[in-house]
Amino acid sequence: MMHDVLTVFWKEGKEILEMNGPRGGFIRLLIWFGVFGVFLPLELGEAWLSSPAALLLWVWFPIFVVANTTAGTVAGEREHHTLETLLASRLPDRAVLFGKVWAAVAYGWLLTLGSIVMGVITVNLVMPGAFRFPAPLLAAGGPLLSLLAAITAAGIGVHVSLYAPTVRQAQQTLSLATLLLFLVPTFGAQALPSGMRARLAAAVSDLPAGRAVVAAAFVLAFLDAILLAAAAARFRRERLILD
Amino acid sequence: MTEAAIKTTDLTKEFRGLRAVDGLDLEVPRGIVFGFLGPNGAGKTTTIRLLLGLIAPTAGRAEVLGFDTRTEACEIRARVGALLEHDGLYERLSAEDNLEFYARIWRLPPQARRDRIKEILTHFGLWERRRERTGALSRGMKRKLAVARAVLHRPPLVFLDEPTSGLDPVAAASLREDLRSLAEREGATVFLTTHNLDEAEKICALVGVIHKGRLLAVGSPEELKARGGERLEIAGRGLDERVAALLSARNEVLAITREEGRLTLDLRPGADQAPLVRAMVEAGVEVEEVRKTRASLEEVFLALVEEERR
Ligand SMILES: Nc1ncnc2c1ncn2[C@@H]1O[C@H](COP(=O)(O)OP(=O)(O)OP(=O)(O)O)[C@@H](O)[C@H]1O
């Protein structure tokens, strides 16, 4: 089983890197690191190394990349008619699923880790004095939470792409889902009576940062377990081939 | 192993009321090239998908290499190779990487993988272009690569859905030669679909004709052609309307065509032609040449499909 997962992982990795041709892939990386490894850290400055806001940002990084990549890989194989041939091979359903999920997660997470490290270097380059490391909370919480968030995004991506006949449709559904993810909390909070809103804000800001990270990690891990288990249950040959 | 490579019993698949495969009873012995013939929409591709266990039958059952397609599809897929109606190639990856991926899927060890990929790409004339994106290859090259992928791991049974579509005549002939030697030398069973009757006649030991999901006939190309009866081509003087009318009135003559000094008679299977020639001579025809030919597989095929349509 592990061998089969790695086989699919190998293929997905190659495909992700060749997504826009060899040069396209390089340009994409350049833009990504330019924005998230140089531009944003310069804007945030010191906050990049110490503020919980930076942590939130890091967790958001992988979500779009991973959700889109995963959705693209299942719906993409259907759209390009490679799925049926793949399913006619000896690969178990789960190997196909997890090979795809782990490849997308690895890609999104590595991009995030790269951006974090690059950001730290950028901030240090423009700030005089001794080299500053990120706060321990960020150094530990960043990689952990972004990994868990990447898995969540992959899980959602798989579910969306399971019934989307084309990549475009899968990605449209995903954009809608992420939009809702932003809008619901924003408008939801505004709809609350002002007294309650103030109390909620106070409760959130009073929460010790360390404990908040641990709580977030638990929630995400729980969500990931559910999403992956559901994906494994739904990702079946009979369902993948839309008759 | 004496059991058949493929055996289906009353295999049926309906798509929203449409019977794509209708009560198929078929047995394909091991070690031969079997040709599945039928017009567009006959149910050939659907049959292959059923045999691979990719879709479930509405009724009936099928066994492939002794395994049930409903309950043991994994066992089947672990043993066969398949080229489906689409090439199924990853266009962003190189030709080499496409094969590498499937070689890993089939768990060929690294050295064997490299050797086999080199061997097969060279054989299909694609070795020089192995590094290019598959999307940049021509239609026929892609088809060849897809065939290469299907037989990469030397499966004992291979399904090929229109393997020669898009190939030039030379490439098609050489692929046919490969498939025949696969069956003869390596004892593999080849199940292929085609519209090309010439192709079926050349390489298939057994042919099945399917139309609207129903199996119309199974047999060797020779047997099927024998069913079509014989054809008599007569050249001579005095082959006029009167003679044509005289002959077409006879029971053993199915059809008759006349063109400047020649008559072509399609005979009922098993018909004796001597009395016909005698009747012509008695009617005053000076017969110069009588040539007997078999109906081609194509004619038999068209006749079978036509018969079914009526
Ligand atoms: N997934 C599907 N949903 C609905 N109908 C289908 C589906 N697949 C096939 N059919 C129908 O079943 C019939 C048989 O199709 P099939 O693809 O098996 O034909 P075929 O013999 O392979 O034809 P061709 O020579 O054109 O490839 C057709 O009428 C087709 O429209």
Ligand SMILES: [Mg+2]
């Ligand atoms: Mg077909």
